Amino acid sequence: MLQALTIMILGIVTYQDFKFRAISWPLLLLLMLLLLLTKGFQPETGINLLFVAAQLVFLTLYISLKNKRFTNIIDTYLGLGDILFLVVICAAFSTYEFIIFYTAGLLFSLLAFMIYRLVNRKASAEIPLAGLMSIAMIALLIINQ
Numbered sequence: 001m002l003q004a005l006t007i008m009i010l011g012i013v014t015y016q017d018f019k020f021r022a023i024s025w026p027l028l029l030l031l032m033l034l035l036l037l038t039k040g041f042q043p044e045t046g047i048n049l050l051f052v053a054a055q056l057v058f059l060t061l062y063i064s065l066k067n068k069r070f071t072n073i074i075d076t077y078l079g080l081g082d083i084l085f086l087v088v089i090c091a092a093f094s095t096y097e098f099i100i101f102y103t104a105g106l107l108f109s110l111l112a113f114m115i116y117r118l119v120n121r122k123a124s125a126e127i128p129l130a131g132l133m134s135i136a137m138i139a140l141l142i143i144n145q
Helices: 002-020 025-039 044-067 080-092 095-119 129-144
Strands: none
Touching: 002 025, 002 129, 025 080, 044 080, 044 095, 080 095, 080 129, 095 129
């Protein structure tokens, strides 16, 4: 029952991100609650959060060095909803699983969006990262069932 509800919430996240390029934060809170109820609190969640934080710091440093000035990556390169989504899914995986999902999800998102842009040239250049990662997570949850 909880897994079906999680899949439904991930579906709504996908819809919102594709349609509006935004995600409602109460939906992310509900997703976090469902993941914690399903998986329980894992000590590895903190390690996963540190991994995401390190990625964001390094991305900010890289872009800032490239631009030769400090650059806030939020809402320019990466949406706040995407970041919050990554924080929420930290609770869903062990560290090993999270790194694999994170890497595979980013690759899937990039490839899927490139194909989408080839088919629909008028599409926005903004990648719906949380929506595409939600699709990957839905597929993973269904496969695991």
